[in-house]
Amino acid sequence: LRGNLRTETGEVPFEIHSLDTENSLANIFQKKGLKLFFKAEEISGEARYRTGKGWFFDLKLDIHELGLEEVKWINPENLSGASGRMKGRIEFRADAQNEIHLQADLGVGPPGGLLQARFFELLKPYLPEPALRVRLEEVLAGKVLVGFKDASLKMELLESDIMKIFFHIAVPDYNLNLNLNMEIRIDEKNGFRELAELAGVLK
Numbered sequence: 001l002r003g004n005l006r007t008e009t010g011e012v013p014f015e016i017h018s019l020d021t022e023n024s025l026a027n028i029f030q031k032k033g034l035k036l037f038f039k040a041e042e043i044s045g046e047a048r049y050r051t052g053k054g055w056f057f058d059l060k061l062d063i064h065e066l067g068l069e070e071v072k073w074i075n076p077e078n079l080s081g082a083s084g085r086m087k088g089r090i091e092f093r094a095d096a097q098n099e100i101h102l103q104a105d106l107g108v109g110p111p112g113g114l115l116q117a118r119f120f121e122l123l124k125p126y127l128p129e130p131a132l133r134v135r136l137e138e139v140l141a142g143k144v145l146v147g148f149k150d151a152s153l154k155m156e157l158l159e160s161d162i163m164k165i166f167f168h169i170a171v172p173d174y175n176l177n178l179n180l181n182m183e184i185r186i187d188e189k190n191g192f193r194e195l196a197e198l199a200g201v202l203k
Contacts, residue, residue: 012073016040042066056095063088081145084113107152117143139174161186
């Protein structure tokens with residue numbers, strides 16, 4: 001299956017090597033839904049989908065090895081010039097009751113890769129130690145791209161208005177080894193879903 005993924009920044013070509021169903025296509029209208037298995041060059045996974053009044057969509061995605069440069073279309077402004085081989089797993093579910101589940105465990109192992117220096121600006125408010133902030137300023141000074149040894153991101157939507165995030169990145173050239181635990185709360189229930197819709201993620 002070949003096609004173009006239509007994004008906010010243009011079309012991105014994709015290819016799925018195999019697509020199989022566990023049950024009849026008619027199950028897309030049934031209670032348990034239609035279960036699909038798919039495989040591409042760098043990813044594989046399974047999805048379950050039911051249409052109609054009680055619709056739901058359930059996705060489990062395994063990333064075997066995907067270059068950061070291949071996903072810069074997600075956010076060209078911040079991912080241009082990025083490199084590194086990413087592995088991990090993403091689980092996502094949405095349904096007619098406005099319930100949404102998101103869990104991700106992603107990482108780039110050694111030898112690492114490159115990120116835009118301004119990416120680290122996002123981390124500054126979360127650094128409690130003055131020495132770390134000084135070191136981060138050194139990273140940002142006059143740099144466009146910064147090399148890193150390894151990085152990992154774990155995130156989970158605990159409730160419709162609470163997201164837990166763990167982020168790690170090591171930048172040996174600046175003796176920087178960051179480990180950040182964050183819990184993001186939104187005052188409004190289903191706030192993350194609405195933000196995702198506004199951002200075009202759920203289109």
